[in-house]
Amino acid sequence: MAILIYAEHQNGKPNKTAKELASYASAFAARTGDQVIALGFGLTEPEELYRYGVHKVLNVEDPRFADFNARAYAEAFRQAADATGASLILTGQTADALYFTPLLAGLLQSAYVTQVIDLPESVEPFTVKRKAFSNKAIAHVVLKTPVKILNLAKNSFGLRENAVEGTVETFAPQVDDGVFEDIKRVKVEKASGKVPLSDAEIIVSGGRGLKGPENWGMIEELAEVLGAATACSKPVADMGWRPHSEHVGQTGKQVAPNLYIAIGISGAIQHLAGVNSSKNILVINIDPEAPFFKAADYGVVGDAFEVVPALIEKLKKFKLNS
Amino acid sequence: MKILLMLSVVPDTTSKINFTDDGTRFDKTGIQFVINPHDEFGLTKAMQIKEKTGAELHVVHVGPKENESVIRKTLAIGADKAFRIDADPRDSYYTAAQLAEFLKDKDYDLIIAGRESIDYNGSMVHGIVSALTGIRFINAVIGLELEGDKVLVDREIEGGKETLETRLPLIIGGQKGLVKEEELRIPNMRGIMMARRKPLEVLPPVEAPELTEYVKFEKPPAKGSVKLIDKDNLDELIDLLHNEAKVI
Ligand SMILES: Cc1cc2nc3c(=O)[nH]c(=O)nc-3n(C[C@H](O)[C@H](O)[C@H](O)COP(=O)(O)OP(=O)(O)OC[C@H]3O[C@@H](n4cnc5c(N)ncnc54)[C@H](O)[C@@H]3O)c2cc1C
Numbered sequence: 259m260a261i262l263i264y265a266e267h268q269n270g271k272p273n274k275t276a277k278e279l280a281s282y283a284s285a286f287a288a289r290t291g292d293q294v295i296a297l298g299f300g301l302t303e304p305e306e307l308y309r310y311g312v313h314k315v316l317n318v319e320d321p322r323f324a325d326f327n328a329r330a331y332a333e334a335f336r337q338a339a340d341a342t343g344a345s346l347i348l349t350g351q352t353a354d355a356l357y358f359t360p361l362l363a364g365l366l367q368s369a370y371v372t373q374v375i376d377l378p379e380s381v382e383p384f385t386v387k388r389k390a391f392s393n394k395a396i397a398h399v400v401l402k403t404p405v406k407i408l409n410l411a412k413n414s415f416g417l418r419e420n421a422v423e424g425t426v427e428t429f430a431p432q433v434d435d436g437v438f439e440d441i442k443r444v445k446v447e448k449a450s451g452k453v454p455l456s457d458a459e460i461i462v463s464g465g466r467g468l469k470g471p472e473n474w475g476m477i478e479e480l481a482e483v484l485g486a487a488t489a490c491s492k493p494v495a496d497m498g499w500r501p502h503s504e505h506v507g508q509t510g511k512q513v514a515p516n517l518y519i520a521i522g523i524s525g526a527i528q529h530l531a532g533v534n535s536s537k538n539i540l541v542i543n544i545d546p547e548a549p550f551f552k553a554a555d556y557g558v559v560g561d562a563f564e565v566v567p568a569l570i571e572k573l574k575k576f577k578l579n580s
Numbered sequence: 581m582k583i584l585l586m587l588s589v590v591p592d593t594t595s596k597i598n599f600t601d602d603g604t605r606f607d608k609t610g611i612q613f614v615i616n617p618h619d620e621f622g623l624t625k626a627m628q629i630k631e632k633t634g635a636e637l638h639v640v641h642v643g644p645k646e647n648e649s650v651i652r653k654t655l656a657i658g659a660d661k662a663f664r665i666d667a668d669p670r671d672s673y674y675t676a677a678q679l680a681e682f683l684k685d686k687d688y689d690l691i692i693a694g695r696e697s698i699d700y701n702g703s704m705v706h707g708i709v710s711a712l713t714g715i716r717f718i719n720a721v722i723g724l725e726l727e728g729d730k731v732l733v734d735r736e737i738e739g740g741k742e743t744l745e746t747r748l749p750l751i752i753g754g755q756k757g758l759v760k761e762e763e764l765r766i767p768n769m770r771g772i773m774m775a776r777r778k779p780l781e782v783l784p785p786v787e788a789p790e791l792t793e794y795v796k797f798e799k800p801p802a803k804g805s806v807k808l809i810d811k812d813n814l815d816e817l818i819d820l821l822h823n824e825a826k827v828i
Pocket of ligand 1: 369466492494507508509510524527532548560562563593
């Protein structure tokens with residue numbers, strides 16, 4: 259039997275999500291004896307996945323797949339699942355995977371569970387733990403079909419090296435040209451040179467307490483010192499102080515970095531729903547009663563306009579010395 | 581032109597989430613149910629298209645009778661007609677199969693859902709409907725423009741957005757950005773009065789398998805208490821982040 263994972267990549271190199279999925283699959287395979295197989299589209303460094311326990315990489319080299327197309331990718335996965343006899347398919351919490359995986363689940367008529375946070379609790383019945391109610395609950399769900407599909411919550415398992423000897427094969431899914439013509443990409447806009455929110459290990463996030471867009475210089479500087487991405491609360495995006503793509507929370511992006519730094523954010527329940535899976539939370543707020551402190555690991559009570567510049571200076575020194 | 585909103589009804593975002601029967605069931609006591617926030621953006625977008633083109637707007641919801649007051653809200657905001665499929669949407673595949681069956685003899689041009697529902701956060705019903713019906717689908721939609729036969733759709737991607745060109749009929753998973761926050765509609769008195777006379781048809785469910793089963797719920801472990809660091813002692817903070825949390 260086999261576990262099939264989606265090897266998403268950036269410029270041909272498997273990304274962190276792909277490695278996390280490989281780590282998860284490999285840990286599960288240690289229990290079941292399954293082979294771990296990765297499917298990618300245009301990988302140039304597939305070998306990187308061996309380090310995380312992938313035995314075989316199926317690489318699609320057909321140039322029609324170079325641009326992401328959900329229907330075509332779902333079709334490719336269906337064919338790969340057939341060809342490998344996979345009983346478990348794993349994708350990650352990325353925009354592309356969340357788009358094509360439900361299509362795949364529909365095509366295969368397979369049980370599909372998102373927001374999975376741990377290895378299956380039992381194989382028979384096949385039970386997994388997932389987040390639900392916007393992080394306010396954990397649910398235990400049984401998947402009842404022979405082929406099962408899981409979407410792993412970001413940063414919930416982590417990377418675990420387990421090097422194996424692997425092979426790469428070219429995989430050529432049969433997909434009609436019409437599928438690629440049906441929905442066509444005409445433009446892409448990506449913020450360049452900045453750490454994308456979704457991949458960030460550290461996120462520096464600002465709220466209404468920062469008073470206005472002109473005060474974001476120190477937020478960006480703190481982010482730069484830490485190699486972090488920047489984010490914001492909903493009203494900050496709504497007022498146009500920051501782009502909507504930075505809005506985190508229940509109705510914005512859900513993030514789970516290793517460190518989330520909340521500056522001048524009160525910690526409303528809807529905000530927390532999108533950030534409280536972060537491994538560590540640091541809150542900087544002038545109000546000792548701010549609800550965010552209850553959800554934080556570390557807190558500094560103080561005026562952001564004093565604390566943040568001081569923190570930047572200290573961090574710069576710390577970085578120089580380490 | 582005909583538009584359909586696939587409505588999800590969810591607990592209000594401020595709800596305290598509890599479970600009963602030994603953690604096997606979501607406790608609805610005291611919970612106020614609302615239009616799923618992601619669907620609200622789609623509903624407003626649908627109203628804007630309706631006002632511009634004279635499109636007809638229908639709403640379909642899979643759920644129990646008690647959700648009808650929320651369905652009425654969509655009629656009060658301006659939808660013309662609603663359908664409720666009388667079933668418990670416990671499993672995404674089962675729910676999608678009900679919607680796919682509903683769509684079989686219909687001819688909607690644009691079918692709008694939310695990116696995910698904020699209760700089960702499955703992010704999948706609309707995608708499965710696409711697979712079951714063959715109607716093309718775009719997820720995480722933050723902009724949509726109709727130009728005759730052509731549709732231009734902005735989709736959120738990692739670190740940015742892309743513009744896709746396609747045609748109708750189309751299913752979208754909408755989210756914030758589809759319309760501006762301040763454009764969101766709420767029912768007014770006249771709308772509420774009119775909604776009472778608008779048709780809300782109840783349909784029986786069809787046979788369909790449930791592919792998953794929720795066996796137990798629990799609350800996430802509570803956070804330990806926060807470590808407060810004096811603002812004049814930021815070296816301690818850096819030390820904790822470095823040596824204890826190991827994040828810098
Ligand atoms: C349906 C719905 C969905 C929502 N979804 C989201 C969501 O996804 N994400 C989200 O963020 N919100 C969401 N909200 C809004 C949420 O309820 C809060 O209104 C919002 O998070 C508050 O943003 P804030 O913390 O930036 O502002 P405020 O609540 O105004 O908090 C500002 C904070 O800054 C502090 N402060 C002020 N001055 C200083 C200073 N000089 N130094 C340090 N601290 C200072 C204050 O003590 C205060 O705690 C949603 C609301 C609803 C109804």
